Amino acid sequence: MSPLRSEVLPAIRLSRRAKLARVVAASALVSAALVSGPAADSLPQGMDGLVVVELRRLPPPPEPVEAGFCDHLLVEPGTAGGVEVAALGWAVTGEVSLGGFEVVSFVGGFEPGTSGSCRSNDGNVALFESDQLRWLVYGEKGASGRIGSIQPFEDRAIRIWGGDFLPQPVADLHVDASGAISLAALADEEQFCDGEATVPNIYGMPIAAAREELASAGWGPLLGILPGEPADSRAEALKAAGIYEVQSCSPTGFGFCSFRYSGQFSELSVVTVGEGAPSATPEVARYSVSCATPGVE
Numbered sequence: 001m002s003p004l005r006s007e008v009l010p011a012i013r014l015s016r017r018a019k020l021a022r023v024v025a026a027s028a029l030v031s032a033a034l035v036s037g038p039a040a041d042s043l044p045q046g047m048d049g050l051v052v053v054e055l056r057r058l059p060p061p062p063e064p065v066e067a068g069f070c071d072h073l074l075v076e077p078g079t080a081g082g083v084e085v086a087a088l089g090w091a092v093t094g095e096v097s098l099g100g101f102e103v104v105s106f107v108g109g110f111e112p113g114t115s116g117s118c119r120s121n122d123g124n125v126a127l128f129e130s131d132q133l134r135w136l137v138y139g140e141k142g143a144s145g146r147i148g149s150i151q152p153f154e155d156r157a158i159r160i161w162g163g164d165f166l167p168q169p170v171a172d173l174h175v176d177a178s179g180a181i182s183l184a185a186l187a188d189e190e191q192f193c194d195g196e197a198t199v200p201n202i203y204g205m206p207i208a209a210a211r212e213e214l215a216s217a218g219w220g221p222l223l224g225i226l227p228g229e230p231a232d233s234r235a236e237a238l239k240a241a242g243i244y245e246v247q248s249c250s251p252t253g254f255g256f257c258s259f260r261y262s263g264q265f266s267e268l269s270v271v272t273v274g275e276g277a278p279s280a281t282p283e284v285a286r287y288s289v290s291c292a293t294p295g296v297e
Helices: 010-024 068-073 080-088 207-216 233-240
Strands: 050-054 091-098 101-107 109-112 118-121 124-129 132-139 147-153 157-162 169-175 181-184 189-192 197-200 246-249 257-262 266-273 283-291
Touching: 050 181, 068 109, 068 118, 080 091, 080 101, 080 124, 091 157, 101 147, 118 147, 124 147, 132 147, 147 169, 197 207, 197 266, 197 283, 207 257, 207 266, 207 283, 233 246, 233 257
Parallel strands: 091 147
Antiparallel strands: 050 132, 091 101, 101 124, 109 118, 124 132, 147 157, 157 169, 169 181, 189 197, 246 257, 257 266, 266 283
């Protein structure tokens, strides 16, 4: 039993069960032991409906998931918990180990969208000790955000990603030394290359503002176009506005643009989305770091 406990009145406990049933199918929760868990007080806007509950039995989805066009979002489960989740009919989207737990993200369905995108429905994150379910993270009914997948965040947390057509990270999941679970807003920065490179939290920022944050963290614009990158009018407009590091922009779909930066030990690639005018600029959707030492990321 995890040391994280909370005393709740029976009426409150039943309320928790009712809320969770709307997410993970009421039929199998009759015998589940639910105890209210910690919910972060400072989650990003739109994810304040994220909840942690203690749970011992996971029900199946209303019907087995057919990934179809969205099967590229699935992972082959390699943990006992992931295998159990998949056997119930859920679609497993991520597995990460943290603090003695095997953490599994899974969803109850997909909606295909434009440009190869997909939106996830009924997303959850389960924490297993060996093959025993201990905790579940889910979004309350009516919350504007949705859970899509998980990824390790450095070696100290798990980053929960949203499940919309253009996913963004939504919260960080922590496990302390005693095994207590907590959710928090995204860390202010992320370290790469054995701590030699630091990227500030620039998700959702207009690239004009993001590049200023990056400059403060030691990243400079990397000029010059990669071989094979075609010239386009949006990229030229951004260059005219002083954002010289733009590489290219897509004229269709989500309007992605790519940018490159250099640091002392690494290179940084940033991708934005949207067709913001140079005065507003498109917003950061994702980034990646390449370290100078081969094999270190």
